[in-house]
Amino acid sequence: xxxxxxxxxxxxxxxxxxxxxxxxxxxxxxxxxxxxxxxxxxxxxxxxxxxxxxxxxxxxxxxxxxxxxxxxxxxxxxxxxxxxxxxxxxxxxxxxxxxxxxxxxxxxxxxxxxxxxxxxxxxxxxxxxx
Numbered sequence: 570x571x572x573x574x575x576x577x578x579x580x581x582x583x584x585x586x587x588x589x590x591x592x593x594x595x596x597x598x599x600x601x602x603x604x605x606x607x608x609x610x611x612x613x614x615x616x617x618x619x620x621x622x623x624x625x626x627x628x629x630x631x632x633x634x635x636x637x638x639x640x641x642x643x644x645x646x647x648x649x650x651x652x653x654x655x656x657x658x659x660x661x662x663x664x665x666x667x668x669x670x671x672x673x674x675x676x677x678x679x680x681x682x683x684x685x686x687x688x689x690x691x692x693x694x695x696x697x698x699x
Contacts, residue, residue, distance in 0.1 A: 576651070578652050580656040581656070582656065583661060585677055588678055590666070602685070606627040627668070627670060627671055628664075628667070633662050636658050639656055641653070654688075
């Protein structure tokens with residue numbers, strides 16, 4: 570019997586003043602929904618490098634990690650299978666907002682006007698007090 574293991578992902582909460590940067594997903598699952606920028610960690614890559622890479626690919630922004638927000642491991646958080654996400658609070662330090670690779674749009678939302686989000690991203694924001 571083949572052993573199964575969860576896949577490792579990263580997510581980024583990028584705050585700019587009183588707004589948050591979200592991406593509109595290009596691919597399933599949750600195609601067309603808004604989400605935190607993030608994605609799968611590549612083999613041989615640190616989670617810190619992965620979150621900076623994914624943010625750059627999906628938003629055009631260069632970020633620095635401020636702190637760990639949490640680890641999210643509910644086996645049902647992703648319909649593709651069991652994923653474990655490490656979420657970081659990040660701040661932009663360069664680049665410019667531009668949708669790319671896995672996102673069809675990227676936008677800053679006022680914290681009081683955050684749309685419905687994909688995956689468990691609303692729970693992640695609640696855990697940060699947003």
